[in-house]
Structures are given as structure tokens and as C-alpha cells.
Amino acid sequence: MIKIKTITLYLISKRLKLPFSTHLETVNDREAIIVEVTDHQGFQGYGEVVAFSSPWYTEETVSTCFHMLKDYFIPLLKKESITHPNEVTALLNKYKRNQMAKAGLETAIWDLFAKRQQMSLSSLLGGSKTKISSGVVVGTSSIKDAISQIESYLADGYQRVKLKISPDHDINLIEPIRKQFPNLSIMADANSAYSLKDIDRLKALDQYGLLMIEQPLAHDDIIDHATLQKEIQTPICLDESIVTYEDARKAIELGSCQVINVKIGRVGGLQTAKQIHDLALQKGIDVWVGGMLEFGISRAHNIALASLPGFTIPGDISASSRYWDEDITLPEVTVENGYIEVPKGPGIGFDINKFSLEKSTVFKESFSLI
Template sequence: MNIHSISLYVISKSLKFPFATHLETVVNRESIIVELTDSDGLQGYGEVVAFSSPWYTEETVKTAYHMLKDFFIPLLKNNPVQHPEQVTPLLNKYRRNEMAKAGLETAYWDLYAKRKQVSLSSLLGGTKTEIPSGVVVATSSLAEAYRQIEGYLEDGYKRIKIKISPGSDVEMIEPIRKRYPSLAIMADANSAYTLEDVSRLQALDSFGLLMIEQPLAHDDIIQHAKLQQQIKTPICLDESIVTYEDARNAIELGSCKVLNLKIGRVGGLRTAKAIHDLAVDKGIQVWVGGMVEYGVSRAHNIALASLPGFTIPGDISASSRYWEEDITLPEVVVENGHIKVPTGAGIGFTINEKSLTESTLYRETIFF
């Protein structure tokens, strides 16, 4: 892999609808697109899924850009790699900053697969030709939740995730479950609760939820183990799982029955696949989470979700869910609740140059 240059695009688009949680409401989505070009002119793409402010993790678009430009890219420039598996061990010289690492590492995977003229899915060991799609309802308005759910059901989505917090949990879930008795529903708390809220969380057991995602602190696995012993609903860990060791420890402690895997959160595809393999070996369900991302990250998510252990519909929705026009072609489409896994080389999507250019706030190229 003889790298010629790496270009960083800071981009921004307005979401079609605000994405609201108790932590933040996202109206405009900034991101960083990483474009890796080799000496033959082939290009691989990755996406840094950090937000503009540090509400989900400590990373932001600005801090990720700093890490990429001043540390990670110079490190790779001085230590050329021949396989994307080598990227993560090299970058782990520097601590954390997993989303910045993932944006760079996934670009190497895309480029490597293109050089091999194979799909990223097959390179990772994917076996599925299509994946089931889930979607998030992120609003505090019950009327708006009904409106969104009706639209998603018409589009064929197989699973709905509801954002909850104290005072907006049973009050949201109970009427939704009554209206849609057979709908596959999960709840996402984004760390809104403590162990003092056990009775409130136990009240959710009667609604037949697939899981409750990250109910307690974002960096906890011990209290989640205590909570799982007191509720019937399976706990899914999200923010708590940043490393392979986090996943292994959480499973050993009994902190969860389900794991959400986000490529950006765990630092790239190498670690995501390792956690997938561990979960399958230990009988823990896994699914692919979403980050209100553009088509580049969505394409990597599709490839990851094609691995055999992903049995729960992930947060991988159609491009039209968020954007009037995505930055990739063709746009991701959900048909009968499923997304086809691309068979073309690499991520199987091309860049919509017009849309990328129109959304670019700043671009910089570092030559090797």
C-alpha cells in the first residue's frame, strides 16, 4: 500500500429532522471525511463520526482533526503499513481518540479491498447478501413519535429504537407498545439513570422490549451487572465498550446480554470484528449501532453487519432518513426492511463529488 496522499474534508449538512436525546439535539451534522489515495490513483474512504460537541464521547470534530493531522497521519507517513490490520496497533501508541483512529483505519480497509478487487464485506468475512435495518425515534413528543413510527413501518423497518430518560420512559413506551403490540421495540437511555432508578427500570419489563441500551453511566460496567440481576429486560452496553478488554470484562461480569458495536467508538474495523468474534463465542448478541452518519460510515457499517454474528437489526437506515442528498452514490436504500450488501470492490459506493463539494467547509491534503 504505497500511499501518495491523505485528504481531510470537514463537511456539514443540515439534518432533515432534528436528532434529539436528553443530552443534545443535533440539527447540523459536522463530520470529517478521510480520503486515502495511493500511487496508482485508487482511493479509499473513511469517516470520523465525532460530533461538534463532546456530548456522546470526549471527541469532537476539532479534536479529531488535530489528532489526525498532528499525530496519526505523520505516524503512518513514517511507518508505512501493508495491511489495514497493522493500522490500529500502530495508532495505539497514542491513547483513546478512537473516532479519529477509526476514520483513518477504515479508509485503509476500503483502499486495501479495492486493491484486492474484493468487497469489504467479503474481506471481513461477511456472509450475508442483505441485512435487516432498524431505525431510531429521537423525539420527546409522543405525537411526533407516532408520526415517525408510521413512516418507518411503511418503509419496512424491522425494529424501532426509542430514546428514553426519567419522566419520558414509561410515559413514552407504554402508549407506543399499546398502539403497536407486536412491534420490535428497544429503548436507549444514553446513561440517563442510576441504580436509584431500579424501580422505574423494572417497570419497563412488562413491555417486552428487545433490550434497554446503556441505562447507567457511560463508563460503567460494574453497576450495570448489578442492574441486570434486578431487571428482566436485557441490558445492551454501548458507550461503556470502547476496547476489546471492555467487552471481555463486561461479559465476564454479566453486565449485559447484548452489545452495540459502533466502528467509530471502538477505534475501527479491526477491533469491531474482534469484539464480534468474542461475543459470538460467549453467546452474547451483537448489533451495529449508528452515529447519524453520512454514506461513507454507513457503507462500512453495512459491511460489518454482514458478518454472521449480527442477528439484531442495526441502526443502519436509508440515506433519506437524514439527508436530502447524501455524499455517496448510490444512496443507501431500505427495501422491505432490508439493505443489500454491496458486492463491488471496497465499500461498494462511490463519492457524490457534487454533494461532497457543496458540503465541504474546509479541505486539506497531506502528501506522503
């Protein structure tokens, strides 16, 4: 049995090195909630709530997640006992949705359990890779800045780039970048900016040999995406539409996509993320690990997940230094020749930079489960 003694929530905030822009929002300062779970023997596990400060990506925010953790999920753990982290999702699903709040707590318990077992989180999940390939997101609307960023990222060894697009900023962005980098592996992320009325415009993107186009249509749709995929050659990748295992199963059966972006926070934790990976592997659907402008703790969980065999496309897992002057983990995540080493140490394999964590903490609250 996992006997949790205390759970501490840290509300933190850090300024990004560069603003991150989509057609929906520009993020300058990144807030998050760090979840610290301590057991009776003093082992500590860490998770990270990756919701944004405003509900532009999903309905969740940092504030709503703090509320759900404090008033519902942590009290629920106080009432119920668990023996393995794969039991946490079913327990928390007593309450609907709120996937990112659930994931922050669930991943902390996975880390705690792995440390208690003296196993790496990667091994505990069934990961087989010793290193993972790394991709990067270009979050700017300026073509000049995008080309400059890509040149820098290629020099650092990143293996693919993702461009943020919308109907008024797609061909005019992709065309000059493809001309400048004819062999570059490019994917485009639309964040639901298009509708079926834009089929001809989306068809026009086929000529640029994109790796995929991510979430072109509505955030909660799988029906129209199936229609669109029949009309375009570029593989569709679903992101926001896949919130549960059932979403993934139905999307695959309908032919709504050829690729799924798996984000631990979006699907409610590692257990569901692994189930989606296993299903996709069985059905011949490509998967990759998506990013959320994370701090080092969530980045570490992403690395462990990406070590599973089905994750063959470079994920949005980049070096800590791309976002932060100082991350909250030690060592910081680094990329060498396009790859990130999978830690072999217990749990997530990274220590917590307590000084950086405390310096970034805006508010902190602890809860006793005794």
C-alpha cells in the same frame, strides 16, 4: 506494502431533515470529517470520522479529531509502513483513546486495501450475508410525533425501532407506543440517564417486552450494570461502556450485559469491531451495529460489518433519505422490505458523489506522505 501517496481531510456539514434529540443534545446540523486516502497507483479509500461537534456522546469532537489526524496519526503513517489494514490499529494505539479519529483513518485504509484486492469490504472482513436487516431510531420527545414517525417507518419496512428515554420520559413514552403497536420490536436507549437508585423504575419497564435497554447507567460503567442486569428481566445492551476489546471481554465476564452495540467509530475501527463480534459470537452474546447519524461512507462501512454472521439484531442502518436531501455517496443507501443489500463491488461498494461532497465541504486539507 500499502504505499499511501496523499491523505485528504474534508470537514463537511449538512442539515438533517429533522432534528435529532436525546436528553443530552439536539442535533440540527451534522458535521463530520471525510478521510480520503490515495495510493501510488491512484486507488482511493474513504473513511468517515463520526464524532459530533460537541462532546455529548464521547469526549471527542470534530475539532479534536481533525487535530489528532493532522498532528499525530497522519504523521505516524508517514513514518511507518503497513502491509495490511489490520496493522493500523496497533500502530495508532501508540497514542491513547481518540477512537473516532483513529477509526476514520483506519476504515479508509480498509476500503483502499479492498479496492486494491478487487474485493468487497464485506468479503474481506469475512461477511456472509447478501442483505442485512434494518432498524431505525426515533429521535423525538413528542409522543404524537414518535407514533407518526413509527407508522411511516413501518410502512417503509423497518424491522425495529429505538426510542430515546430518560427518567422523566420513559413509561409515559413507551406505554402509549406499546399500546399503539403491540407487536412492534422496541428497544429503549437511555444514554446513561439512570443510576442504581432508579432500579424500581427500570424494573417497571420489564412489563413492556422491550428487546433491550441500551446503556441505562453511567457511560464508563460495567460494574453497576452487572448489578442491574441481575435485577431486571429486560436485556441490558452496552454502548458507550465498550470502547475496547478488553472492555467487551470484561463486561461479558462480569455479566454486565446480554447485548453489545458495536459502533466502528466508538471502538476505534473495523479491526476492533470485528474482534468484539468474534468474541460475542463465541460467548453467546447478541451484537448489532449502532449508528451515529452518519453520511453514506460510514453507513457503507456499517453495512459491510453487519454482514458478519454474529450480527443478528437489526442495526441502526437506515436509508440515506431518512437524514439527507442528498447524501455524499452514489447510489444512496436504500431500504427495501426492511433490508439493505450488501454491495458486491470493490471496497465499500459505493461511489463518492463528488459534487455533493464539495458542496458540503467547509474546509479541506491534504497531506503528502511521500
